[in-house]
Amino acid sequence: MDKLIIRGNVTLQGEIRISGAKNAALPIIAASLLTPAPVQICNIPHLQDVTTIISLLGQMGTSLTLDEKCNINVNASNVTSYHAPYDLVRTMRASVLVLGPLLGRFGEANVSLPGGCAIGTRPVDQHLKGLQAMGAEIEVENGYIKAKAKKRLQGCTIVMDIVTVTGTENIMMAAVLAEGQTIIHNAAREPEVEDLANFLNVLGSNITGAGTSTIVIEGVRELSGGSYHVLPDRIETGTYLIAGAITCGKVKLKNTRPDILESVLLKLEETGAHINTGKDWISLDMRGNRPRAINVSTAPYPAFPTDMQAQVMALNTIAHGTGMITETVFENRFMHVQELQRMGAQISLKGNTAICTGIDQLQGAQTMATDLRASASLVLAGLAATGETSVDRIYHIDRGYECIEEKLTQLGARIHRVAD
Numbered sequence: 001m002d003k004l005i006i007r008g009n010v011t012l013q014g015e016i017r018i019s020g021a022k023n024a025a026l027p028i029i030a031a032s033l034l035t036p037a038p039v040q041i042c043n044i045p046h047l048q049d050v051t052t053i054i055s056l057l058g059q060m061g062t063s064l065t066l067d068e069k070c071n072i073n074v075n076a077s078n079v080t081s082y083h084a085p086y087d088l089v090r091t092m093r094a095s096v097l098v099l100g101p102l103l104g105r106f107g108e109a110n111v112s113l114p115g116g117c118a119i120g121t122r123p124v125d126q127h128l129k130g131l132q133a134m135g136a137e138i139e140v141e142n143g144y145i146k147a148k149a150k151k152r153l154q155g156c157t158i159v160m161d162i163v164t165v166t167g168t169e170n171i172m173m174a175a176v177l178a179e180g181q182t183i184i185h186n187a188a189r190e191p192e193v194e195d196l197a198n199f200l201n202v203l204g205s206n207i208t209g210a211g212t213s214t215i216v217i218e219g220v221r222e223l224s225g226g227s228y229h230v231l232p233d234r235i236e237t238g239t240y241l242i243a244g245a246i247t248c249g250k251v252k253l254k255n256t257r258p259d260i261l262e263s264v265l266l267k268l269e270e271t272g273a274h275i276n277t278g279k280d281w282i283s284l285d286m287r288g289n290r291p292r293a294i295n296v297s298t299a300p301y302p303a304f305p306t307d308m309q310a311q312v313m314a315l316n317t318i319a320h321g322t323g324m325i326t327e328t329v330f331e332n333r334f335m336h337v338q339e340l341q342r343m344g345a346q347i348s349l350k351g352n353t354a355i356c357t358g359i360d361q362l363q364g365a366q367t368m369a370t371d372l373r374a375s376a377s378l379v380l381a382g383l384a385a386t387g388e389t390s391v392d393r394i395y396h397i398d399r400g401y402e403c404i405e406e407k408l409t410q411l412g413a414r415i416h417r418v419a420d
Contacts, residue, residue: 037225
């Protein structure tokens with residue numbers, strides 16, 4: 001099992017390129033099941049989760065090829081199976097996103113209940129409720145969602161009980177081939193949801209309102225092919241910005257979008273960071289100064305993202321003052337606290353709030369990743385610590401960060417991967 005070894009206490013400087021967004025690429029790849037025509041998906045990140053969903057679609061009979069520019073060419077004209085097995089779905093929650101496309105196009109799906117990071121309860125009841133309202137017959141038995149539609153799904157009005165990204169995406173994908181109009185109220189507003197809608201519209205769907213809390217889908221009989229460029233990864237962007245801030249450095253990130261990261265940029269300015277932006281780049285300069293502690297409360301987009309909470313906690317561990325981080329999205333997303341404490345961090349937990357008092361210097365230690373974003377926080381802490389830090393179980397980080405050690409090395413970090 002691989003681990004990352006970091007020799008910290010180095011000021012990061014330089015430029016790197018941001019990859020395509022994992023959380024946009026996965027539903028877009030799943031959505032390619034909706035058309036028999038060839039589809040090209042560009043700006044795909046090279047990640048374990050992407051490999052997993054490619055394997056899943058391949059097992060269904062879909063033809064997928066990856067070219068030298070990391071574009072995926074998909075042909076789902078010969079799908080022979082509507083089954084998403086446990087051995088693949090258990091490793092990645094996003095695998096449940098094949099449910100909507102399979103049901104919408106073929107009227108049948110047999111999908112294992114999802115797995116992924118152990119960061120809290122993320123039920124699929126909103127997915128099933130919406131699909132049932134559209135006429136699907138659904139049973140959950142032996143760990144599988146077994147769904148059938150005896151005739152074409154019917155458009156309807158759906159009010160989501162909670163804001164759910166994958167729930168919104170699954171229902172939206174099922175609705176594009178349904179008969180009539182579907183309206184999703186209390187829909188997720190994340191940029192990745194909007195990106196999926198833009199992709200589907202390129203293929204001939206009729207979706208309006210994506211990016212707002214009300215999405216309207218006018219069903220069409222069939223979709224065509226097309227080519228689409230996945231948006232940049234806003235969480236990767238935020239993580240590398242914090243890498244610059246936690247090391248009192250100066251970094252510039254290219255091939256990204258400041259407009260989908262406004263809440264994070266505002267918080268980084270509170271730390272004392274000097275932020276500059278262009279259409280497709282963001283720079284951060286700490287001018288050699290130690291950051292100030294900040295208070296953060298996570299919430300669905302456009303508020304501060306839960307996927308950036310662990311990284312901000314790492315920043316607060318070495319910041320001036322005391323910062324409070326309140327997690328409102330997932331109930332079990334503080335598993336990195338104990339690992340940061342091993343490095344000397346002063347963090348106390350009160351319910352869903354972490355209170356962190358910054359110290360002058362973290363100490364390198366042996367640490368273990370518990371989930372994707374927690375692993376990123378440990379790498380960030382290691383960059384700022386004296387001595388050597390090891391981060392074990394980095395298969396978590398490989399699910400969401402493309403070549404993290406190579407990109408950090410480009411910024412001057414002393415980090416390498418070793419096989420345990």
